[in-house]
Amino acid sequence: MYWLAMTANAVTGTAADLTQAEITVLAGPGSGYDQLARSVQKSMQGQELANSIQMVNRLGTGGTIALANFINSNSSATNLMATGIGMVGSIITSHSPVRMERTKPFLMAGHENSK
Numbered sequence: 001m002y003w004l005a006m007t008a009n010a011v012t013g014t015a016a017d018l019t020q021a022e023i024t025v026l027a028g029p030g031s032g033y034d035q036l037a038r039s040v041q042k043s044m045q046g047q048e049l050a051n052s053i054q055m056v057n058r059l060g061t062g063g064t065i066a067l068a069n070f071i072n073s074n075s076s077a078t079n080l081m082a083t084g085i086g087m088v089g090s091i092i093t094s095h096s097p098v099r100m101e102r103t104k105p106f107l108m109a110g111h112e113n114s115k
Contacts, residue, residue: 020077021050024070026063026087037082040107050078062090068098080106 023041027033041053058066063083070081
């Protein structure tokens, strides 16, 4: 399952208030999460939802390092994160103190096959 998560402090305001956005990708350039995030970036730019949309790829410990950076960000930009069900497994197996509950689900943009 792919989804985008948005920090709670970024949910206030309207699209008209949005001038900057940052999309954190918890995988490397060219990965599925990266492609998803770049599609969202392109769509947001096409709809003129933000003046500036930065992409940030952060790797390490199955994405939990990026998740901690995402949650603790003091950025003035709206922060989005492209992630999926693999993040849940990484949190459990690494015994990470950082949890997805500290983010706010924003959009389910795809799916992973499970048989």
